Amino acid sequence: MVKTSPRDADARIARPDPSIKAYLIFGPDRGLVHERADALAQALVPDPNDPFAVTQMTEEDLKSDPACLSDAMAAMSLTGGARLVRVRLSGETGSGPILELVAALEKGQAQAEACLVVESGDLTPRGKLRKLFEPAKSAMAIACYADSAQSLADIATKMLAEEGLSLTSDARAAWLPRLEGDRAFARGEIEKLILFKGLKSQRKPGDDVVELGDVEMIAADQGDAALDAIIGPVLDGSLTVADSAYVRALGGGASAVGVLRALQRRLDQLGSVAAAGGDDTAMARSGAPRYGPQAAQFRGQMQIWRGRRLDAARQLAFDAERAVKRSASPADTLVGDLLLRLARGAARMRA
Template structure:
């Protein structure tokens, strides 16, 4: 069954026990990831219990197509509800998922385990949507970019939780900057809340987000915006990188500044590899060593090595030469470079 956009959040917050499989997909990967996480927490009393939750990737399904079916019939060692969460980038790995949905619908598989599949954008003719949408025991939830109204509601709810409100002029300036990806938007909202201070940390009466607060936060976002472009490009997430690039340039960001930041990142990757690739090498390069940023950087290091890294550096150098030529369109040249690198990373990760 397909779920309407209006009902999607309610469905993941209060799941129907009769539904045994969920497909949460769409171009807004941040929103898909957030809804999948909410659903897991709604179903499992302890989402961190390794005996209750099995995580599978498309690489797992490619190397062992039977892994999903085996996980679906496995019993929890501690008893209680089990859940299998599968993360895909698209249709790759969708065959085993479609087979499991067919078995659930026919009654040949009656698992106590719930299946949650998280994916990027999918076409209506693809095997995943064709398996989920007609099914009576499965739900398909599409995740598209938030509009100004839904972003406004999200921001106001999160601000309200910390006893904050936002002035109308600040709201008008700030909300358009959040459009694009739910994860990025939530990160910007959290950043603003931390800037103002959590409930009980602020001075008395300082409970309204002002235009000055929004502008102060915006002044510190240049590096974060560039990283939002560079990271997905070097990890092969083409659509995400392109969206972030357009968003950055539309907000006044410099294509040349993005190019220079990309060159610094490639040099940083080279330093890490040339120094042995261990934690000491990460420290010497100035790369992040902990948290999601460190994990993303390590994936970049694993993808860009040897001749591939050398070629990327050459492309970046050539792009800078072309940009410096009279009349060369910097925005288009940098965009083309990011596309080439994202495609290269996507091929390398297969």
């Protein structure tokens, strides 16, 4: 298998090769890694959220039970459809069972009823995972590096156009450079701008042009004090402060969905920084605060929200987002329950 070039990555993900049984999606842009893994899951199984079709694992699972991966890959589908096993790594750590499985697949010594998708952070060319996946016939490695200015512009233009919005030239010039660094961060900022202007069904007629003043109002480097006042205490474990801030924000017109998006962005930032080494450079690339009390708070949150605990928090946030879209329950209540649950978890860790 020829190593997949960044230019061909999205096309290969959209139309998976049936002969490929294992994918390694890696790189410093963890937002893009996760986005491509999600897109691949959509292409491989009818419903990526079906627990009977998809098995989720972390490096901690592989460490505690090395045989669980081969068992999951060999298991037959209970519903008769395609199956998928997804594994999240922070690097090479815990990759032993993956290496053994792919090596066995290459030699024809293992059966794979499921397809394997592995997400990881930045990996060196000399690392064991890349050295095994890149030349393999039954596996594929896909690298995810920072978006170019043009690709970010394309993403922003497409997402805005879906809501009937367009950018003025000065707004484009001022805003797009602020999105560089991480795909998840960029998408979060684009969604923040869309929420600020209002969805297509919510806006007044004629209010469909994003001007410089609009992007300055929601600029990432200016921060959003109301959202920070909620997310910070939640991830610190300050239940009373978090609850009061959430109630005040809703009373001031904030959107529960906007709060949920802010929480997801912060969780993605914590994961991106940890995967990139956790130093000041990693924080800068993710858009996290680097100086003063906010930086100290972020570093404290990194100590609480990491590994399996961070993965669990991301899953809870995803479940809440799905419930908001599908449930008849009000979004304010669903998001509020999530915030309190995470705050309680953080409080227990700090005790």
